[in-house]
Amino acid sequence: MPAADRHPGGAAQAYPGQRDGSRTSARRNRLGLTARAECNVSRPSRPTLVAAATPPGRSAIAVVRLSGPDAWAILERLTGRDASRWTPRTASVALLRDDTGAPVDEALVLPFRGPNSYTGEDLVELHLHGNPVLVNRVIGLALTYGATPADAGAFTRRAVLAGRMGLPEAEALADLIDAVHPLAASQALGRLRGASRTWAESRRRDLTELLAQLEAAVDFPEEPISPEQGTALALRVDELANRLDDEARRASAARVWTRGARLVLLGAPNAGKSTLLNRLVGEQRAIVSQEPGTTRDWVEAATTIGRLPVQLVDTAGLRDAPGSVEREGVERSRGQAAEADLLLLVAAPDAPWPDAEPLPPSITTLRVWNKSDVAPPPTPDWIAVAARDGLGIEALTDAIEQRLPLPEDQVQLGSLRQEQTCRVAAEHVRAAAMAIRADAPPEIVAEELRLAARALDRLLGIIDPEDVLDELFSRFCIGK
Numbered sequence: 001m002p003a004a005d006r007h008p009g010g011a012a013q014a015y016p017g018q019r020d021g022s023r024t025s026a027r028r029n030r031l032g033l034t035a036r037a038e039c040n041v042s043r044p045s046r047p048t049l050v051a052a053a054t055p056p057g058r059s060a061i062a063v064v065r066l067s068g069p070d071a072w073a074i075l076e077r078l079t080g081r082d083a084s085r086w087t088p089r090t091a092s093v094a095l096l097r098d099d100t101g102a103p104v105d106e107a108l109v110l111p112f113r114g115p116n117s118y119t120g121e122d123l124v125e126l127h128l129h130g131n132p133v134l135v136n137r138v139i140g141l142a143l144t145y146g147a148t149p150a151d152a153g154a155f156t157r158r159a160v161l162a163g164r165m166g167l168p169e170a171e172a173l174a175d176l177i178d179a180v181h182p183l184a185a186s187q188a189l190g191r192l193r194g195a196s197r198t199w200a201e202s203r204r205r206d207l208t209e210l211l212a213q214l215e216a217a218v219d220f221p222e223e224p225i226s227p228e229q230g231t232a233l234a235l236r237v238d239e240l241a242n243r244l245d246d247e248a249r250r251a252s253a254a255r256v257w258t259r260g261a262r263l264v265l266l267g268a269p270n271a272g273k274s275t276l277l278n279r280l281v282g283e284q285r286a287i288v289s290q291e292p293g294t295t296r297d298w299v300e301a302a303t304t305i306g307r308l309p310v311q312l313v314d315t316a317g318l319r320d321a322p323g324s325v326e327r328e329g330v331e332r333s334r335g336q337a338a339e340a341d342l343l344l345l346v347a348a349p350d351a352p353w354p355d356a357e358p359l360p361p362s363i364t365t366l367r368v369w370n371k372s373d374v375a376p377p378p379t380p381d382w383i384a385v386a387a388r389d390g391l392g393i394e395a396l397t398d399a400i401e402q403r404l405p406l407p408e409d410q411v412q413l414g415s416l417r418q419e420q421t422c423r424v425a426a427e428h429v430r431a432a433a434m435a436i437r438a439d440a441p442p443e444i445v446a447e448e449l450r451l452a453a454r455a456l457d458r459l460l461g462i463i464d465p466e467d468v469l470d471e472l473f474s475r476f477c478i479g480k
Contacts, residue, residue, distance in 0.1 A: 046121070048074065049158075050142040051150035052135050059130030064138050066124040066147060067117070067155055074145045075111060075124045078104075078138070088113040096126070098141055105134045119155050120162025160461075167461025168196040171415040175258045180309045183406055184257040190410045199247070199412035200459050203425070206240050207453045210432075214442045214449075230436050237433040237449075244426035251413035251422070253405070256341045258414070260302075260309040261404050264336050267346035268354055269317030272370035276346060276387040277301060277314045280397075306401040313340070318354050337363070342403055344368050347382070349375035364403050368396060413459075421459040428452035 048068030054061070066074055072083045079094040080101075086092070088111055096104045107126045114121035128134050143149065156173060159165040165173075172191035179185035213233060256262075265273040281301045299314040313336050316329030337343055338360045347353040348371040359365065369377035372384035373391060383399055385392035413419055432448035 046158075047148040048146065049150040049154050050074075050139055050147035051154070052139065053125070053155075054130070056132060056135075057130075058132065062128045062130040062132075062135045064126040064128060064135060064142070065150075065155060066126070066142060067119045067121055067150075067158060068147070069122060070146055071122040071124045072111060072113075074142050074147055075109065077145045078126075078141060079109070086111045088116070096128075096138060096141075098137075099144065104137055104141070105129055107138075115162065115164070118164065119158040120164045121158065166197060168200070168414075168418065168459070169194070171418065172196060175414045179258050180260045181257045181307060181406075184254075187254065187407065187411050188258065188414060191412070191414050195410055196412055196414065196418065197460060200456050203240065203244065204453060204456045204460075207429075207449050207456070210237060210240070211446055211449050211453075214446045230439070234433045234436040237429055237436065241426050241429040241433060244422050244429060247412050248419045248422040248426065250407065250411050251419040254407040254411040255414070255416070255419075256404055257308065257406060260311060261341040262311050262313065262339060263305075263342050263344060263400070264313045264315060264340035265344045265346055266315055266333060266337050267318065267348075268351040271317065271346045271348045271351035272387050273317070273346045274299070274314050276344075276368070276370060276385070277312050279387045279390060279393055280305070280312055305397050307406070308401065308404060310400075317351075318357050342366060342400065344400075346370055366396075366399055366403055418459055421455050425452040425455035425459075428455065 046068055048066060048070040050064065050066050053063040053065040072086070075081075075086070076083055077099075078096045080097060081094060086109070091108050091110045093106060094109045095106050098104055105128050107128050110125040110127065112118075112123040112125075114123070117123040126138060128138060139149075156165065156170055160167060160170050169192055172188050175188035176185055176192055179188055210233070265277060267273050277299070281303045301312045301314075303310060303312060315333035315336050318330055318333060340360075340363055343359065343363055343365040345353055345359075345365055346368045348369065350371070353367075367382045369382035369384050370387050373386040373389065377384050383392065383396050385396055387393070413422055428448045428451040432445045432452070435445045435448060
C-alpha cells in the first residue's frame, strides 16, 4: 500500500466513537450515559504544505510530500503535465523542471485525491534521487509555486482533523517512530491498529452499564438500592478501577522500551557513582577523583543494558554543600532524580547513603553497595559491586533488567497523556465505589462515573482534542 494512503482502518472513514449522533433521553443525559461529545475542531485555512518526508542526508531515494488544495496544481507546474493526465494512486515517472524549463530531477510521482489519502486531502509524493541538493531545489520550487513549509507533524495533524486517524492512533504512530526496541515497535503497531481505542471503548461501555444500573434508583427513589445490591455494585466498580489502574501501571513500565530508560545514579560524595557509570558504559565518560564534590553537574552517557537502551546520569554527591556552586549541583541532582525511570542509590563503606534524603515518590529504586571489596553491604537488599574492578556488575545489570521488564502481552496505552488520563478515570471510579459504600445518593455515584467516562473520552480524543494536538505533533519530524 502506498505510504501516503496507509492508515489504520483502511478506506476513508471516521474512527469509531468520533461522532455520536444518537438520540437519548434526558434521564440518560443526566446520568452521563451520553457523555461523548463531538470532536468539534475548528478548521483553519488550509494552505498547501510541502516538506521532505525522509531524513536529511544522501540516500538512494528521498521523498518530498505535498498536501493541500493546490498539491496537484503545483505538480502541474513541476512537470508541465496537465492534472487530467494523472491517475490517482498510480505511480508514474516524470521529469521535474524549474520555471525556466530546465530539468531538475527525474522522479517517481504518486498522486492522491482527497479524501482517499493519508491527510484526507489532495496529496502528492515525489520520489527523488536522494541528494539533499535536489530535495531542497524541489521544495524551493514548490514554495515558489505557492506551497507553505510544513511544521513538525503537520501532515499527521491534518489526518487527525480529517478523521483519517484518531488521536490514540496518532500517538501510537509517534511511539512507532520513536521505538528503540523491536518489541516496543510491535506494541506501538498494535496500538496504531486500534488496540488503545478498542480497550478504552470497552472500558467506556463498562461505565455505561454501571450507570444504567443507577437509573432505577434515580427515577424510582421509593425503591432504593438494597445493601446486597450496593455491595455487588461496589465490587464491580472496584474491579473496573483495578483494571484502569493496572493498565496505567503497565503503560508506565512499558514506555521505557519506546524511548529508552533514564537511569540516575544518586548518592553521597565519593560513593563511586562516576566510576560505576564509566564501568557500565565501558569508557571514561565521567571524571573520577578522591576529592569530594568533583562532579558539580550531571553527566550523561548512552549505553545498552541487556536489550534495553539506557541513558545513564551521574549526579553531584548529596550533602550539605559549603559553596553555592556545589549546592546548585546538589539541587540539580534532585531534579534529575525526579525525572528518572530507575534510581540507582549508590553507597559505599566510606560514603553511606544519606537516610534523611527524601526520594521522589513512585520511582523505582535499586540499592547499589559500591566498594564491596572493602566491606560487605550492611543488609541483603543492597547489590554488592566493586565498580573499579568490575566485580558484581553482571548481577547489577541483571537486577536493572528485572526492574524494567519487557511487556509480555499487548500494552493498551502508550503515551504519558493516555496513562495520566487513565489514572484520572480510575480515581473517579474509586470515588464512586466509596460513595456507594457510604450510602451516598445515586446521583453522587453517577456523577463520579460520568467524570470517569469523560476522562476516557479525552483519552480517545472525542472531547478536548485541540488541547493536546500541539504537544503531540511537536514530537513528530518535519514531513510526517
